[in-house]
Amino acid sequence: MIAETVASAVSVAGLGIAAVTAYRKRFLSATRIAAYSLVPIGLVMTGVVGWVSDMVFKPSVWAGFGVLGIAWLLFVATRAVERKDGGTRKERKAAKAAQREAVAPAASAPSLGPATRPAAQPAPRAKAAAPAEDFTDIEAILKKHGI
Template sequence: MDQGAYLALAAALTVLGAIWTWVAFRRRGLGAGVKALGWTLLAPAAYLTGLLRAGGRIVDAIADWAARLVFSPTVWVGFGIAALAIVLIFLARVLPTKERPRRAARKAAGAAPAGAAGPASVAAPRTAKGPVIDDDDDDMADVNDILKKYGIS
């Protein structure tokens, strides 16, 4: 649309708003009339600041996107691929996974004699130096190893 079309749109919206303002003022009083006048003045303000033209560009862009969405086979292939990806992600949650043995279990299995089965982890006694860190958790075992390396724990 050209500048004259936006001016005509702003003028039409302002005239309709002025009629609405007059009706609101006559039927519901001063408060409703002032509120309607505020809404009415938004149309010329949008025209003068350029927001009416920007809004027109946004509406045009959305309309072009929607037309391309409906009539383009490549867009539908993209939606199909996205749907397949989502189905695979949720399907992966249901399928069984191969779990790796925990670090503490691997250490205990390596340290124990061939025929003896020992506990997966043994908690260290509580000392005055700090809290006991359980070796069951891989992350905490790494932290515990670092602390032991520097003589903190």
């Protein structure tokens, strides 16, 4: 009963403020204030305020919140123990991937027998450039800056 009276008083006060705002020619703001002020009376008319007030003042509801809190603590505790024992999710994924990996990955390619043509000889490497030639650009930049 008190919650409904308070909600009605808030709605009436909000509509009064909206009227004053509209008198000052701020119609957009007045409309918005009127919309907000109609919400509490709408909640009273739909019965939401009665439902919430009944829920808040019942001890069984608070006991239910306590049970939910205990359940949440149990979930958190089991997650902490699981992480302590089993490592992180990344470590578990890496362990599973290692189990799926082949025993001898290099041996997985099929053998085709001896080659029918001689293996190609690697191309002779070009003579490495002299180290002085490699740094000519750097030396030019350093000389340009006076270093």
